[in-house]
Every structure is written in structure tokens, then in C-alpha cells.
Amino acid sequence: MAHSGRHQDSDDIVARKLTALAHPIRLAAIRQLAAAGPAGMAAGRLGEHLDVAPNALTFHLQKLATAGLVESQREGQFVYYRAVFDALLALTDHLVGACCSETEERCGPRCPTLRDQ
Amino acid sequence: MAHSGRHQDSDDIVARKLTALAHPIRLAAIRQLAAAGPAGMAAGRLGEHLDVAPNALTFHLQKLATAGLVESQREGQFVYYRAVFDALLALTDHLVGACCSETEERCGPRCPTLRDQ
DNA sequence: TAGTTATTTCAATAATAGATGAATTGTTGA
């Protein structure tokens, strides 16, 4: 009995991604990067928009990068960061999945189960 | 310049909710409660499913409750917890909103902007 | 009321995350 209702592996990974998002600065950063689209945005410019010191920004962007939510690429003097949309969408789908049981749909058009099958 | 791209207030609140979710046990708990539906589930039974000690479970459930993601109600000897679906959905909508800029829709049917307007 | 189950509280400790300032590395252009 009590064969743990935990998706041990998947919950750990998802928790890590949520931890990465769960900070006001990082939330603002990902929003800004999302708005910037696939081209991304240089770290410095991002820092200006968010009013965050360069070293602090690096700290937070690394958390997002480790979680796979952003990618970076050096271009000359600048380092461009961009949002990884697939990862973001997968994450939201996972959360929405928690709203629906096997028998009940509660999240309407958001629902990945409805969409995929 | 640099009029901070941060939604100071809203990002703080969302970050708090994400922090509440960002733990393997709490993630498993909310999923289980979501599956249990509006009726909710007694703390003890939840603890068995998740294989978590009672005091630890209380600790984590309180975090979720403080964030408004679960509610509880004593019924005799038992305390029933249930997911607050509205809060969960609002949270996912907020995250999905980060996927879309003012000009680009990237999240398809998930998108709250598409849905609401 | 005594015993049992359910849940929470408390206290101590360990682990992690965040903020800050100084120093460092990489790149460009004079």
C-alpha cells in the first residue's frame, strides 16, 4: 500500500524549473525575454530594463539557464539570452495537468489532455 | 529611462505562489488534491499516498494554503484539504502570458489573451 | 474518562538561496 503517488523523477525536475521561475526578478526577466522573441536580448539591456546589477542578473539568468528555461549565446562583446518557449509551454502544460483528474476536465482550452488526444 | 520592466506587485505575488509549488512534495500534493476534486482529501490519507510524515505534510500544506493554492476544512477528526482550482488556473495563465509578446502568439490554445478577448 | 487516532506545533539543526562589493575575463576600438 501507499505506493507513493509521487512521480519522483518528473516532480523533481518540474520543481527545479518552478524554483527557477519563482523569483520576481527571474519572472520579470523571462517575461522580457519572451517579449523579445527568438532573437533574444543582450544581458546588459535586459539588466537596464529590469534595473538589476550585472552580477545579480548573471546569477539569476544562470538559474534560468540551468533549468533549461533560457539559452544564451555570445555575440562579440555581448551575450544574448532568449527564452526557451518549448520548456515554458511544457511547464505550464504540466501545471495545468494537475487541474484535471483522469475523469474530470477543469481547465478548459488550456488542457493538454484535450489538446493532444 | 529604464522604467523597470517589472510588474513589481504582480510578479511578487506570482513568485510567492510559484515558490509554494516549487517543491517535489508540494507538487505531488497538489496533483493528488487536484485528482481528488472539489471534495478534497483528508491530510492523513494524502500523507499515506505521498509517503510523507504528518508533521512534514502540515508544513508543506501550510505553504500551499498561505499561497492560496489549497484550502482546508476540519470535519470531525479529519482535516480535508482541497485544491483551489481558480488560483491554479490563474497561475498557469500568468505563466502562459509570458510566452506571448504584445505582437506574437506562441502558446496556441493555452493563451489567455486569445481566450478572454 | 482513558485510550486511540488525526493533526498541528515547537525547537533545533542543517541546507540553500539571495544580496553585495571587489576582482576577473573577454571583446572592441582608439
Added chain:
DNA sequence: TCAACAATTCATCTATTATTGAAATAACTA
């Protein structure tokens, strides 16, 4: 090569979060 800019690394300190075991509160049942 030197000065300026972009970004990262490092070291330190503080604060928060998580884990644990023991004790306390609440409700039910015999």
C-alpha cells in the same frame, strides 16, 4: 597596447527554507 565596456566569477554575509524528533492539541470510541 591601453582604455572602455560587457559580462562573469568570487567571497562574504544574511536570511530563508527544509528536516527531524518530541510534545501538544483535537476529536472519536469504548
